[in-house]
Amino acid sequence: MGADLHYEPKFDGHRLVMWRTEESVRLQTRSGRDVTAVWMDLALAGMQLPAGVVLDGEGIVYVGGRVDFGAAQSRANSTPARARVLAADHPAHYAVFDILGHPDHGDVRGWAWVRRRALLELVLEEYGLGPPIQAVPTTTDVATAQVWYEVLHAQGIEGLVVKAGSSTYRGNSRQWWKVRHAETVDAQVVGYTGPIERPRALAVQLPDGRIALSQALKASLAAQVGRLLQGAGPGRTARTTAGDRYVTAHPAVVVEVLAGTTRHAVVSVTRVR
Known part of the structure; x- marks a missing residue:
């Protein structure tokens, strides 16, 4: 292992970017969709941050002392009214x-990760942030x-993020x-078969570049x-790597697709990331 490697627990939830604006907090998915209304408890907690801070993390839900992906899925796919009910039972x-x-440094995405991590810890400490907003643990010790x-x-x-x-x-x-722990990889959706509202199968681009x-x-x-x-708009007919x-x-x-199937032309989708 290299000396420059840092290890974090991989929390199983929904990827959320938190924007603290001048007046409020906005939460959006990796694709840019606004989901503030169904994660309102997190938005309210984020009001402690100074305007101009933008964070990246996972919206997670604990059930019985365990991180429960199904509960996070239920929250993400609920209506705002249903989300309030779910939040009352499982914040x-x-x-x-x-x-x-x-706010003082602008866009810091070009900084090295160690420098961004130090800034993240400083912000959370300076503004007294605690549960439900916390930095994931990190270590350089294998x-x-x-x-x-x-x-x-x-x-x-x-698992871990390295x-x-x-x-x-x-x-x-x-x-x-x-x-x-599960042998899975992430794959980009590039198309589908069947009706768009309920596709029969998905065409995905695998990490090695193949479309299956x-x-x-x-x-x-x-x-x-x-x-x-x-919301993707009209598509055109195309062919996978296998035709x-x-x-x-x-x-x-x-x-997320099962990694054990990606050597073959057909893959098995386990869930949306």
Whole structure:
């Protein structure tokens, strides 16, 4: 392992960017969709931050002392009214792993990760931030990281994120990578088959650049993906690397697929990231 590597527990939730504006807090997904209304408890907590701060992290929900991805999914897919009911039973937490903007420094995405991490810790301490907003733990000690990987799995932590300390926020996959208990990888959705509102399968671009068609989606997953695809606009007919036909779509949707299937032409989608 390199001396510049930093290890963090990988929290299993919904990726959220938190923007503290002059008047309020806005939460958005990685694709840029505003989801403040269903994570209002986190937005209210973020009001402690100074205007101009932009954070990146995971919206997570604990159930029975465990990080519960299903509960986070339920929150993310709920209506604002339903989200208030869910929040009363299981309040959300925000596991922050990066800072992207600061009122005194502007856009800090070009800073090295170690410098951004120091700024993140300073902001959270200076403004008295605590639960439900907390920085994820980090270590450079391999033995500590190994303990986290083995012990925290029982608490719903799905693995580790490994980061090069010199990496910028625009860093590529060789600077940040994930070590999961489940052998899965993230893949970009580039198209679909079947009706757009409930696609039968997805065309995904795998980490090695190949485009492959997934196995048939489960009904609940098809409905979730369909809602995201409908804003992608009309597509065209294209073919996967293996020659299968699909309709193109570029909705900035990332899905998790089983890594063990990615050597073959067909992959299995497990969930939307």
